[in-house]
Amino acid sequence: MPQNPIKSFRETPAAVSGFVGDARTDGELWVRELDLQHLDLRGVFVMLTERIERVPTIDDRSDSHSDLLEFVADASQLLEAHFAFEEAGGYLSDVLAIAPRLSDRAARLQRDHDHLAARFSKLATYARGMRATYQNWKRLGMAIGEFTQDLRLHESEENRLIQEAFLDDLGGG
């Protein structure tokens, strides 16, 4: 199971935490781990956006800039680890085994991964190479804010798809 690279955000992998102690099957553990990763991702990207938006007030402190660059790199790793978790063994393969009718929507969501990963990687590269000016941080903060919104849409659609699959399962379909 991929570890969260932002250690301070969630210390314990879900599979060994008390939070998932009452899960009965591997499928339930997987969904709960996915929920935790979605919560982590949302928290990390919202926090990242907020911290970058505060940067203009500390424009001349180079150590804060390097802290932020590290945060951007950690967020990038977290994103890639999350996508890898979802794609391990085939994207949402267990979910689609329950509800094959959702496979077109799943294929669209999987394509989002490539676009989102490439887009954030470009932002991270821009952040590393940019001059640390008020305008550049402001611009980066806005771009990461927009990215965070789009990531949230992707995750919401993913959660909806999984819920629909479970409803199918409960209904025997």
Ligand SMILES: [Fe+2]
């Ligand atoms: Fe995803």
Ligand SMILES: [Fe+2]
């Ligand atoms: Fe996801």
